[in-house]
Amino acid sequence: MKREQWGSRTGFILAAVGSAVGLGNIWRFPYMAYENGGGAFFIPYLFAMLTAGIPFMILEFTLGHRYRSGAPRTLATLNARFEWLGWFQVMISAIIAFYYVVVIAWAISYTGFAVTQSWGEDSNGFFFGEFLGLTGDQSPSRLGGLQWHLLLPLALAWAASYFATYRGVKGGIEKINKVLMPLLFLMVLLLIARIVFLPGALDGINWMFAPDFSKIRDLKVWSAAYGQIFFTLSVGFAIMLSYASYLPEKSDINNNAFMTVLMNCGFSMLAGIMIFGALGYMAAAQDKALTEVVSSGVGLAFVTLPTAINLLPAPGIMGPLFFLALVFAGVSSHISIAEAVTTGLMDKTGWSRPKTATLFCAAGFLASLLFITQGGLLLLDLVDYFINNIALLGACLLELLLVGWLCRLEDYRQYANRLSEFSVGGWWRLCIKFVSVGMLVVILFNNIAGAFRENYGGYSDREVLFLGWGMIALMLVVAVLINAGSKTEKTP
Template identity: 30%
Template structure:
């Protein structure tokens, strides 16, 4: 039996999006982020070109979109943030809500640093001579050579790493001007020996980070009424730039060769397990289910909104954007290979090294380089911002719904949250900050969000029940999801997440950045960060089992039984009545029906009414 729809006008009526397109742009802006530009194209090239689209599309339809749809539907139905939603869906797994909030909290500590890098590059581009085009600057070494000089001797080789470094083959003594600008001027890695030696704060980067948080604050302080308008620019501007860069890229000499490398299918590659892991990982982290963001955004939808259409539309747009971005990137990589007399494979890379070294180096050789640099880094800035908006909104919404005083003082809470972010983020603005950034990037969300997502899928499909979940969707949209969705939610999606997690753990190697091997204590710290969020799930479950009265089976039954929220105030639910605060108390004055009721929790024997009535109030 599905929980009943909230009645308009009752206590706790929730704010909704001003326009439907505000919601769609917010979701698209969150899902389409930097990874669509710097990771998908390289994965496609590395894993069989056009053949990679086969495992990618399979993983998308059996795992990615079903999880995406599930989280949007949960948010729209319960109209609450992650903590409250999971506490009411399956009280035993309320810890999932705390886990995803903590993960989003950790990610925001370092994700905004990437945006600060883009902002720093943007400011540096206001010049007729881009600073990464020559070697006459104070940060350059005697080994520095402009790209043109290195190309002339045909000895350059861009290392295929994710370390944001554009180097030269070990057999040559040269480094590129673009590489030295990022590593020595922006990061100043030469001033640190590793994570143990962070050094002093780089105040130019600190000011850029502060500017990012000021933008985030004034975009989120009033809730969706402000962020829903800001995303009209931050979500749409990247598409305009991608179109411009695409047209420019395909007109460059050598672009066809780059695109051929990007798309040429090698179907033998898809027989390798790593290719399927890469496809599944890219799908999950690109769409972003499990972070609580989709749930938070959908909670502000109108109850009868067609969430199914939204899920399909936004996930398809996200994947299409990744595909188009590949043409933008590889057309320019083909141009670089053509100009240097090298193969595309010698210039292809991913991660920060692509967008902060390789692409800027290519832009610097084009006529009108200042214009191309400005729009490119503004695109990176906007791609990062609306993804950052999503992570922060997931935290704010979840805590505001669970602790109403926070919602009543939203402006102050957001200011305190971003102040905390800024001061912690200063660690990434030091001369050794990139080592700290790499640590968080590796451990803050990688494993923990997969585990949290797995428990989400299990909680919905096997405890709450796919049949009840489908009834909830029918109550909202007027139609019931078919067999395909039920099979995906019940079997494919959990298997999809378990597959990625298991392979990642089996393939685990201690963190290393170029020649710097992170010490054991650093990896232990990383695992502690990852474990702290995941441990919220069993910790909250154990706490609830201990504090709930009755036999073990009675407690388990109560804690796996969904109950109504404050918007359904007064609704009797399995011998319980909703309190004004949104909690649940057992009926006393209200008479329990004499007709036996079908339990709405998991398949656990029902407790007798007298025993259940002796349990304390659930909160």
């Protein structure tokens, strides 16, 4: 059966950018820059983009295009003993899909709340108490009851991914991203155009970009820059391999990779201007130092910024616009995550796309119910930490070691150059074999050592052991068993 293809180069680029541009660009990147030297952070960040982000993207586009398969089959083609790594990457995508969609459901709810600022004056109490129902009795292992008001937004978020994956890359994913991505950029630009003229907004933006060059000598800042690049580009966990497997035969791999990475990083900059402009205005309006209002993660999106929206002119317009931007960024990424799993399963089982998309999205919806319980936020927090800081970085490192050290890397460089308008030289091999691998070893070692030193988030030993390390161990066991089963099937 002939493999599907993207309808146009623009459609593929927008889909790849849609995958890379997600909630992390909006709530993680601005805080990372602020914490790690402001304007000076952009030096290691741009270096990481050139030595890790773009080379890794070129590699995954090349592998996906050459082998026309998702992660498991591609890695099995490289080395039959490494099919398990492809399934480990697919499972990373599946677990991220289960909890990431819940944050989209929150954003959908908050788009409605923002019309009248239903969160009131105490946005912190509203989010954690009234909205999530979190109490002192909850923990990642004691979830409490289902929050029924989140069921409809959760179903809507899954429905968007189901429609896209059911319809396929051309009829679903490409069409949706051709609408979502331009709208997302337009909404962020509109928000910036209004926010920058507010009192204190430029002070907030200056806070983010003001350089502290002393931080450049700090290894942690360089680790943070590389970590952000790996975190945000959707490399190393089956997505870009899957997307690239649907590229037409004549595709400019190097150019596509450069454009995807540059557009993603450019959006991160825009998000930083928007977020810190709003925080600067909030600090000025409340007569506080900006350091007292800045935060990261869900706290920034659903606690700090609702407080800022209360103070904004025309909050009934700007508030819904901001949360709609969050929804669009989240949905475009979630579609790509669901597609990575769908592609891997279709390649393995031979099922049709409609059947595979239906089974995965139905199972995913049921699994996501765990994260809309009263303690769902705590479970999400713990699972997200181990998936992103241990499993994902470990998968990236192993993929680079496999391709860079056990395969003939020069063949892939020549393959990409043969199809592209411009060529990449020896720097690409150097980055794949040494620079990216070296930084990943440092970051992953620090993360693992930190996880053993003290329990993340103050969670109990039992919860960290079973829900953190136990989850990763189970994923590895399942991946190895699938790999062993594949070998048995091939044996006459």
